[in-house]
Amino acid sequence: xxxxxxxxxxxxxxxxxxxxxxxxxxxxxxxxxxxxxxxxxxxxxxxxxxxxxxxxxxxxxxxxxxxxxxxxxxxxxxxxxxxxxxxxxxxxxxxxxxxxxxxxxxxxxxxxx
Amino acid sequence: xxxxxxxxxxxxxxxxxxxxxxxxxxxxxxxxxxxxxxxxxxxxxxxxxxxxxxxxxxxxxxxxxxxxxxxxxxxxxxxxxxxxxxxxxxxxxxxxxxxxxxxxxxxxxxxxxxxx
Numbered sequence: 001x002x003x004x005x006x007x008x009x010x011x012x013x014x015x016x017x018x019x020x021x022x023x024x025x026x027x028x029x030x031x032x033x034x035x036x037x038x039x040x041x042x043x044x045x046x047x048x049x050x051x052x053x054x055x056x057x058x059x060x061x062x063x064x065x066x067x068x069x070x071x072x073x074x075x076x077x078x079x080x081x082x083x084x085x086x087x088x089x090x091x092x093x094x095x096x097x098x099x100x101x102x103x104x105x106x107x108x109x110x111x112x113x
Numbered sequence: 114x115x116x117x118x119x120x121x122x123x124x125x126x127x128x129x130x131x132x133x134x135x136x137x138x139x140x141x142x143x144x145x146x147x148x149x150x151x152x153x154x155x156x157x158x159x160x161x162x163x164x165x166x167x168x169x170x171x172x173x174x175x176x177x178x179x180x181x182x183x184x185x186x187x188x189x190x191x192x193x194x195x196x197x198x199x200x201x202x203x204x205x206x207x208x209x210x211x212x213x214x215x216x217x218x219x220x221x222x223x224x225x226x227x228x229x
Contacts, residue, residue, distance in 0.1 A: 009153075036220075043117075043204060043220040044156070090155050094216075099144060099208070100169065101218055103155030 002027035002093045004074075006104035014112045019063075019078040021107045023091030026072065033074040034092040034101065035065055044090065050074060061085070086111045115139070117221035119205050125227045126195055133191045134224045138207030145188050146218065147180055148204040149173065156204055162188060195228045202226070 007022040025031055032051050036044040048059025055067040061084075065076045074091060088108050092101040118137040126132050138145050143164050148156035159178070160170045164185040174180075177195075182188040192199055202223040208216040 034217075041225075043222040044206075046217055046219070049217060092155075099216060100146060100158045100161055101156075102158070105153075106155050 001102075002029075002031055002095055002098070003102055004033075004091045004093050004104040006089075006091050006107050008107055009105065010108045010110070012110045012112060013081045015083060016080050019076075019081045019085060019109065021076040021089050021091075021109070023074045023076065023104060024072050025074060025091075025093050027093060027095060029095045032094045033065075033067060034094070035059065035063070035074075035076050036090045036092060036103075037061075038088045038090065038106075040087075047076070047089075081109075081111050083111050083113065085109055117205055117207055117219055119203075119221040119224050121224060122222065123225045123227075125229060128197060128228055129194055131191060131193045132195060132226060133189055134203050134205075134226075136188045136190070136205030136221060138187070138205070139209075139219055141209065142207035142219075143185065143210040144208045144216070144218075145182055146206040146208075147188070147190050148206065148220075150202045150204055150223070151200075159190075159203075192226070195226075197228045200226055200228045 004025045034049045035047040048057045050067045058064045063078045088106045090106045091104045145162045147159040150156045160180050162182040177193045180190045204223045206218045206220045208218045
């Protein structure tokens with residue numbers, strides 16, 4: 001079975017500052033890792049995914065994440081926050097023998113002007 | 114390419130009533146998933162179909178819940194004798210056949226259920 005833990009349920013950043021959202025995974029088989037974003041009252045939109053190719057993954061809206069096996073981490077970053085980045089972010093894991101996703105509890109991002 | 118479509122988007126029902134949600138996946142996606150999300154939590158897996166076959170059900174899916182995908186296209190999720198604890202957003206998602214390496218799962222906008 002696989003699982004993810006998101007460190008920090010809430011992150012507040014100033015506009016233009018670095019956004020860093022932390023995710024650690026647990027998996028007995030090689031994982032596939034995902035970051036999704038959810039805006040209020042909407043479904044989930046895929047930001048990026050890691051599928052055992054390049055360890056640094058670039059996604060939409062300027063986000064990127066780095067897979068670090070030694071640290072079992074897949075942290076999400078964006079160099080410069082924009083007001084439109086205010087949302088809830090979910091890290092999720094699946095594997096080659098399990099099609100479903102297991103999600104973390106989410107991190108809410110607020111952006112201060 | 115239309116996305117995953119869910120309806121109704123919002124449903125308010127009295128405790129004890131039955132409710133049904135419908136999901137239309139992305140065309141040609143053979144895998145369809147149902148998740149439940151409560152306030153402040155991440156989505157929790159409920160069940161998953163490959164074509165018309167229901168391949169996995171979570172223990173969260175009590176016998177009051179039933180999901181079907183009769184022709185391998187749209188799916189319905191029915192909750193019988195609703196309880197206040199069923200209040201949540203029910204998310205449907207789908208993914209394409211063939212690829213097995215970290216299939217991208219596409220989500221609909223969800224159906225909010227409020228049981229009063």
